[in-house]
Amino acid sequence: MSSDQRFFDFLKDRIGLDVASVGAAIIERAVRQRTTASKALSADEYWQTLQGSRDEQQALIEAVIVPETWFFRYPESFATLAKLASKRLTEINHMRALRILSLPCSTGEEPYSIAMALLDAGLKPHQFKVEGMDVSPLSVEKAKRAVYGKNSFRGQDIAFRERHFSAEDDGYKLSERVLEQVRLQVANLLDPTLLANEPPYDFVFCRNLLIYFDQPTQQQVFEVLKRLTHVDGVLFIGPAEGSLLGRLGMRSIGIAQSFAFSRQSLAEPEPLPSAFAPTSTPLPTPLPTPQPVRQPPRSAAPSPPPVRSRPFAAVAPLANTSTTANPDAAALLASIAALANEGKSTEAREACELYLRSHEPVAQVFYWLGLLSDVAGRALEAQGFYRKALYLEPQHPDALMHLAALLQSQGDTAGARRLQERAARSERAADSERKR
Numbered sequence: 001m002s003s004d005q006r007f008f009d010f011l012k013d014r015i016g017l018d019v020a021s022v023g024a025a026i027i028e029r030a031v032r033q034r035t036t037a038s039k040a041l042s043a044d045e046y047w048q049t050l051q052g053s054r055d056e057q058q059a060l061i062e063a064v065i066v067p068e069t070w071f072f073r074y075p076e077s078f079a080t081l082a083k084l085a086s087k088r089l090t091e092i093n094h095m096r097a098l099r100i101l102s103l104p105c106s107t108g109e110e111p112y113s114i115a116m117a118l119l120d121a122g123l124k125p126h127q128f129k130v131e132g133m134d135v136s137p138l139s140v141e142k143a144k145r146a147v148y149g150k151n152s153f154r155g156q157d158i159a160f161r162e163r164h165f166s167a168e169d170d171g172y173k174l175s176e177r178v179l180e181q182v183r184l185q186v187a188n189l190l191d192p193t194l195l196a197n198e199p200p201y202d203f204v205f206c207r208n209l210l211i212y213f214d215q216p217t218q219q220q221v222f223e224v225l226k227r228l229t230h231v232d233g234v235l236f237i238g239p240a241e242g243s244l245l246g247r248l249g250m251r252s253i254g255i256a257q258s259f260a261f262s263r264q265s266l267a268e269p270e271p272l273p274s275a276f277a278p279t280s281t282p283l284p285t286p287l288p289t290p291q292p293v294r295q296p297p298r299s300a301a302p303s304p305p306p307v308r309s310r311p312f313a314a315v316a317p318l319a320n321t322s323t324t325a326n327p328d329a330a331a332l333l334a335s336i337a338a339l340a341n342e343g344k345s346t347e348a349r350e351a352c353e354l355y356l357r358s359h360e361p362v363a364q365v366f367y368w369l370g371l372l373s374d375v376a377g378r379a380l381e382a383q384g385f386y387r388k389a390l391y392l393e394p395q396h397p398d399a400l401m402h403l404a405a406l407l408q409s410q411g412d413t414a415g416a417r418r419l420q421e422r423a424a425r426s427e428r429a430a431d432s433e434r435k436r
Contacts, residue, residue: 006047007031015061015135016190016221018214020420022064030063058322062138070154071116074207076257076343077196077236081203082121084234084260088202089127091232098128101201101228103189103209108143108182110205111154112174115181116164131201133187143184146174151216156338157235189221200230203239206258208238211405222248230316237263241357244409256376257343330360336368345372363393371402379406397423 007027011017019027031046038056040046043200050056060433062273072078085098102111111132118128134140149171153161164171170433187194188208229235237245237259242252248263332355339348352369354363370385386403404419 003396004028004031004043007050009066010050010057011061012214012217015055015065015188016213016217017064018212020214020424022362023156023424025372025424027064030060033063034060039378046129058137061137062211065136065139066136069106070152071109071148071158072113072155072261073109074239074257074343075155076255077119077205080255080258080260081114081234082117082123082254084203085118085123085128086121088232092366094127097126098123098203099201099202100128100130100205101133101200102205103133103144103187104129104136104206105134105140105184106136107139107152108132108146108184109148110141110207110321111182111184112146112178114205115178116160118179119181120160120163128183132182132184133189134184135186135188137186137249139187140184145170146179149172189224190217192224192421194224194227200233200244202230202233203231203236204229204233205236207236208241210241210244211238218244219248231263237261242375242377245410252377256343261374331356333362333364334360334364340368340372345376348372361388361392363389363396363399367396367399367402370399374402379410383404 003289004024006029008019008024011027012019031043034050034056035046037059038049040049050060065117073257081100082182088098096355100114104113105111108247111130114130116130119125132140132143134143147168148165153172161172164175164178167173177232189206204225211272215223225235233247234253235250242259242261245261246252250263253262274330332351336348336351336355339351348368349372352365352372355365366385366389370389373379373382373385383403383406386399386406391400392401393399400419400423404423406418407413407419
């Protein structure tokens with residue numbers, strides 16, 4: 001066993017993290033940082049420190065976990081939630097408050113977005129409660145402070161900030177009205193007793209988490225999520241996790257960009273007009289019929305996991321340039337990212353096509369087209385775009401990871417593993433270059 005493998009195994013045991021999902025370089029860098037911070041003289045000495053200190057164990061986990069979130073990320077999810085919540089209250093004859101869970105809640109942007117969305121939709125405070133949970137005490141503590149910088153407010157429409165925040169010297173403080181709707185706590189989704197005695201939730205948000213686990217852990221976590229979600233409830237996930245839930249027996253509710261799944265088909269609600277909803281909602285694209293659940297292999301080496309999602313680069317939002325005759329390439333690339341981040345798939349795709357008509361093709365545009373197709377459930381189309389991106393840029397990290405996830409969902413584990421190895425080599429090379 002290599003010295004690094006000990007740390008990989010520790011993180012797998014504690015938080016379910018699979019090294020292939022983030023790349024070995026990320027974990028190796030965190031170990032080096034903590035070795036220096038703890039004044040250990042070698043990896044072996046740091047390993048001994050790690051074994052004897054719960055505080056250091058948590059510090060290493062914190063060094064690996066890098067929260068990347070903002071308010072109303074994937075805005076159509078919140079518009080859909082608001083409509084479904086009103087319908088759910090009618091179904092239960094307003095006999096109780098709706099129960100909503102956000103995990104991992106990170107630094108609080110998601111659970112607070114849920115509360116703001118429902119309050120803006122007209123729900124009364126007594127009609128719903130939101131719970132947020134995360135494995136990181138530092139993230140939960142920051143969420144409880146509820147003071148946010150500009151990076152937490154992205155997208156073209158941030159009118160909600162005027163309604164729910166007050167400006168302070170160090171950022172924007174969330175209003176007490178929203179804070180009172182949300183309860184935050186430290187919890188681990190891998191704990192089999194998590195919320196064991198609690199009633200199920202009407203809506204569960206668990207986005208961009210399953211992609212960090214290997215296949216057996218995904219199955220384990222899915223069983224917990226299924227237990228936590230009411231039989232008539234809805235589970236909201238990340239863009240890259242749809243094919244996984246389809247294989248596990250869940251069905252998309254059929255609303256584009258909502259990334260919402262249930263155990264049975266639901267009638268499509270109308271999108272809710274609001275400050276956080278996209279300006280237009282494309283028609284839903286039917287997803288492939290889910291296949292029967294496949295049991296995880298019993299061999300010592302698990303199948304490669306769906307790799308992490310790095311949806312679209314975080315950029316300052318620009319105006320839609322799809323009507324410009326010959327826009328500047330850099331501005332158009334930034335506009336594509338901004339449109340995609342806001343859930344405006346139709347406009348983002350049009351901007352990609354405009355770019356290809358106006359400029360020399362680049363890998364990033366084909367990657368965006370691939371991800372837009374992937375999110376819409378058009379797997380073969382997405383695969384073709386990812387391969388075009390890799391033809392132009394063979395080590396494009398995001399295209400490698402998303403194509404690997406797609407191949408695995410189709411049963412091509414060997415192909416997925418080859419792409420993951422390429423992505424890991426690329427990550428190590430980039431890390432080495434940065435050190436020079």
